[in-house]
Amino acid sequence: MNATFIKKVNLTSNIWSFYFKPYKPMDYTAGQFVEITLDLPQSSGGKPKRWFTISSPPTQTNNFTITTRLYPSNPSDFKQALSNLKPGSTVNISDAMGDFVLPKDETIPLVFIARGIGITPFVSMIEWLEQTGNSRKITLIYSVRTNQDVAFKDSLSLLGNDLVIAVDHLAKQGHISNELDYKALPAISKNRESRTYISGPEKFVENLRNEFMRNNYSENNVLGDYFPGYENQVN
Numbered sequence: 001m002n003a004t005f006i007k008k009v010n011l012t013s014n015i016w017s018f019y020f021k022p023y024k025p026m027d028y029t030a031g032q033f034v035e036i037t038l039d040l041p042q043s044s045g046g047k048p049k050r051w052f053t054i055s056s057p058p059t060q061t062n063n064f065t066i067t068t069r070l071y072p073s074n075p076s077d078f079k080q081a082l083s084n085l086k087p088g089s090t091v092n093i094s095d096a097m098g099d100f101v102l103p104k105d106e107t108i109p110l111v112f113i114a115r116g117i118g119i120t121p122f123v124s125m126i127e128w129l130e131q132t133g134n135s136r137k138i139t140l141i142y143s144v145r146t147n148q149d150v151a152f153k154d155s156l157s158l159l160g161n162d163l164v165i166a167v168d169h170l171a172k173q174g175h176i177s178n179e180l181d182y183k184a185l186p187a188i189s190k191n192r193e194s195r196t197y198i199s200g201p202e203k204f205v206e207n208l209r210n211e212f213m214r215n216n217y218s219e220n221n222v223l224g225d226y227f228p229g230y231e232n233q234v235n
Contacts, residue, residue, distance in 0.1 A: 005089040006063060011151040017055060017067045028058055028096030030128040031121040035094040038081045050078050054096065055120040057128035067120050100197065100225040108195045112140040115200025117227055122199065123152045130158050141166055195221050202226040
């Protein structure tokens with residue numbers, strides 16, 4: 001399916017949201033992702049396709065957004081082409097897919113753990129819940145390098161006191177193996193029946209999920225969604 005690029009919006013120093021209008025209505029669930037294909041010069045040798053989580057809620061019916069980091073130094077061919085898109089440009093998108101979505105049982109307490117750009121599926125979920133009037137018990141732990149790296153502040157403020165910003169703490173640890181880490185994750189250490197979602201760079205997700213398994217959490221209650229290509233930047 002094709003989609004028209006509308007605009008890009010700067011959220012932090014290097015995080016941008018890109019708005020697209022699909023040629024026909026999209027059917028997706030908060031937390032899912034799409035594959036986007038761009039026209040790259042054959043001489044570039046770069047990969048023309050890349051996966052992106054949809055950061056907008058399904059209630060945003062006239063367009064959808066993806067959110068990513070753009071580094072000015074040495075960007076990939078794909079990121080450079082994405083950054084250079086002009087309003088009205090056409091891209092190809094796949095159908096939405098993925099099972100990193102909210103449970104149907106609304107009574108299950110939820111714990112979201114995000115590192116850097118891994119916040120995007122949770123923003124889609126939180127905004128969808130707010131706009132549809134659904135109520136869930138959610139605690140979000142959002143790990144960032146600095147306070148300036150916090151994106152989607154308005155959406156996250158909907159969680160009130162259930163939002164924990166962990167500045168440059170989980171970023172270095174990648175696990176929760178000591179008491180200080182557990183203090184940063186209060187809801188998890190108290191309730192093993194919560195459904196825990198972990199999103200961010202691959203190593204971060206893998207290490208943290210393994211730590212939950214070592215601490216006797218049910219594998220079915222700990223879901224991971226990793227973002228390839230961000231290991232060197234940590235976010």
